[in-house]
Amino acid sequence: MALSFFMRKSSALRFRNLFNRSIAVLHNQHQIPHQSITSSSSSSLSRFLSSSSSSSMASSDSSFPVTVHNINPKVLKCEYAVRGEVVTIAQQLQEDLKAKPGTHPFDEIIYCNIGNPQSLGQLPITFFREVLALCDIPSVLEKPETPALFSSDAIERAWSIIDAIPGQATGAYSHSQGIKGLRDTIAKGIEARDGFPANPNDIFLTDGASPAVHMMMQLLLRSEKDGILCPIPQYPLYSASIALHGGSLVPYYLDEATGWGLEVKELKKQLEAAKKSGISVRALVVINPGNPTGQVLSEENQRDIVKFCKTEGLVLLADEVYQENVYVPEKKFHSFKKVARSLGFGDNDITLASFQSVSKGYYGECGKRGGYMEITGFSAEVREQIYKMASVNLCSNISGQILASLVMSPPKVGDESYELYRAERDGILSSLARRAKTLEEAFNKLEGVTCNKAEGAMYLFPQIKLPQKAIDAAKAAKTAPDNFYCRNLLHATGVVVVPGSGFGQVPGTWHFRCTILPQEEKIPAIVNRITEFHKKFMDQYRK
């Protein structure tokens, strides 16, 4: 059974003290499809793991040559709750609704489990799509009808992109780091953002940010004795990638009481604890703005983090995919590279990978799978190894590459598309800010729920203090209390959220992640449905 069950009666603080010397390792449970990221010694946890995976498995697959008993155990260990059990139930309910409308107390499933804006009705930025379409069919560029369908700057941009592709071959594999001309554009965009130079040869274009994260994990992790410092709560790509590559996740806790504050004191404590356990910590993951936590780091805080990495010889893995998603006037996004360079730290001082994606921001082009990493402070020999890893997969998709160049170089004042582009961008961002505020206030009104502000990113991560009877009911249902809550919420409202155990949380506390992405006009109804459900749930389990 989940360690978290045995922990449930103690206070969060007690558990934090009890376990913070040790290393969190993901474990896989077959009764409970969602991982709980809990703390324990890695050796006791791996014993737990192997007994779990050999005892609780159904035997129906024993007649096949490949079974869950003889596949790579790292695959079994890996979990990704964002598309886990609750989502699978939601997909079944959706099919039910289609087949037999009226069989559930809601008309539609609202997917608040994933940062996938266009799936909830957000429209793409027109200029970006015009350029992509024209690059797909260059023969159209010279037709007389084209200016009636496409803006002049989109036509111009498409030409300049096609000219930047060797042989104008839009259907060819590119350089394994991505088309050089597009990397030039991205480097200029980074320079404009940061005020410090960027080198196109430091940029690796990737199919979204995920493959870049995997590449770094694959590079750094030699065995379970190599660790990566990750925030708890974290985006489960990190825990999944660390599990798949056989390393250890070394947790550091974000402080919920101070708006998910990231304290260097905590980093140091966890680093020391990991070292004492024989773990060689290779890198620090920072997600800024935070996922699932939504906080935006202050520049001063970032400076301390950079200095910590320099002092400790850690690679700084900066997840900066929400760099355009900041909703509060008092906070501003600063890239870690800018912060490092502002401190006077160059390539020889700090080793840094910054991840960016076309899936987030105001663009939300998740399906295009575009993104890049900018790597600085790696030796020539190691860069050659990274290039080799990239070359095995040949290149990332060209539409995604083009889009990555567009988001780093959108229309400028005076361009034909500028006003439309600005209206679309600002409309999306200001609406997201309002939605974040409305949902945060609604969550804070619920009994036993506290919710920090979403300063940025696309999520809220409220804490729910669940009554003991609900915790007992979850145990009886062989699931974690937060998963139990989320399943009940789904069945009552059609709203899909992800249990906090999928991201990690201080043991004994329970959360869920909810995106701020449903269309604005739907938010009041969603709030009503959640409020009504929560009241009934609490009434049912209060005593």
Place this chain on the structure above:
Amino acid sequence: MALSFFMRKSSALRFRNLFNRSIAVLHNQHQIPHQSITSSSSSSLSRFLSSSSSSSMASSDSSFPVTVHNINPKVLKCEYAVRGEVVTIAQQLQEDLKAKPGTHPFDEIIYCNIGNPQSLGQLPITFFREVLALCDIPSVLEKPETPALFSSDAIERAWSIIDAIPGQATGAYSHSQGIKGLRDTIAKGIEARDGFPANPNDIFLTDGASPAVHMMMQLLLRSEKDGILCPIPQYPLYSASIALHGGSLVPYYLDEATGWGLEVKELKKQLEAAKKSGISVRALVVINPGNPTGQVLSEENQRDIVKFCKTEGLVLLADEVYQENVYVPEKKFHSFKKVARSLGFGDNDITLASFQSVSKGYYGECGKRGGYMEITGFSAEVREQIYKMASVNLCSNISGQILASLVMSPPKVGDESYELYRAERDGILSSLARRAKTLEEAFNKLEGVTCNKAEGAMYLFPQIKLPQKAIDAAKAAKTAPDNFYCRNLLHATGVVVVPGSGFGQVPGTWHFRCTILPQEEKIPAIVNRITEFHKKFMDQYRK
């Protein structure tokens, strides 16, 4: 030094006998950037590896926290010659040519190293690109100017694809296996091809075939004690992926004397040898049509292979990305699934993954990174694990998904685009057949060169009997003889080919891989340049 140096004086046959009991493991050499796939015991080779990587490394990266001494050794081990040293030199020469035209004895670099048709001037299929462009900008679909720019069936197809996407959200993450409606189309395409049912739930859409191959390796390989039977010569994605996932490559040799024949006798022998070495062989890779070898398997041969996998409990990993590339009337492509089903083998008899890609065929859309795997004969529990692996990366790119559906369901007789589509397709395929023949004949005219026919795929893999003086010169230049030949060829002609050692070859034999993709009108000049170079090379080293 490369084992192959010490082997050079013995005949190929002698070495094959000497080493065929044991397991080939890739090794990494820093003086010789291209792997030679040679045979040795895995333990002696790993000793070789570790001494090589600790002794020969420059120390210039020791001031960085990440160095080649402390990264994942599996990354060091992995090699991918298709974009290896010869290509890097070619890129430098290309920059030279741009900066100072006339400094080399050729005007342009001709990249025959990689199956990348559009980089050498092949044009995309118009219908496919029309549909892709329209899906990028659905707002254009209803404009009055659109029918002047796009064919009516492309408009219709775009509508049906957009309608198949939940919420018409072309920019959303899809289901982690790919958009269900597109998988329906692909399943129907497979059924039309094979005459046997295909299930859309068996299909996983991927960013080209490479990620699908990695997924299978990640699933199956637990340690170096797990082996994958791979052809030698092989496409180096397999050796690279096996190295990255920490398994062992178990070689089986294709018989050059019988046109790269794949004999089940050889499979059995190598399987037994592997078992005796304590290797648990999990799967058999078959590339059909062959890469780099170009052979097309007979249906009878395929039946024997399927029976072998069933008997031995091996997963059959069928690389079928060249299924449209067959150039000889006496051969026909048969999918392994069709062959298995024809034998009466169902899901409970044989475990099979078939890989397909939009990068090959007559379409050659390498930059779109579309592809799929169809998996059958996996238990529900294991499929759940595969789904989980796919879900960590969310989904493959939607343009690639759309294109994968298009190549499996091209225009039909009577559609507005059909005649143009057919002309484009047949023009490309018949020209490729002529180019294959011309290059094969030209290679066979060269002194000491023998070249099997390219029945399919996109490559020729001629063998060169190099004079001893050339082998000695290569040794002096600290490189493998085939690499030495290819580097010289590049410097003299601008033609880029890949040394056979990047694919594996019987020790003591030397080959290179050359694509058949240069534009047809350039072939005579290329043949002249290669012929002239080869004559001079042989004259220089003959005695």
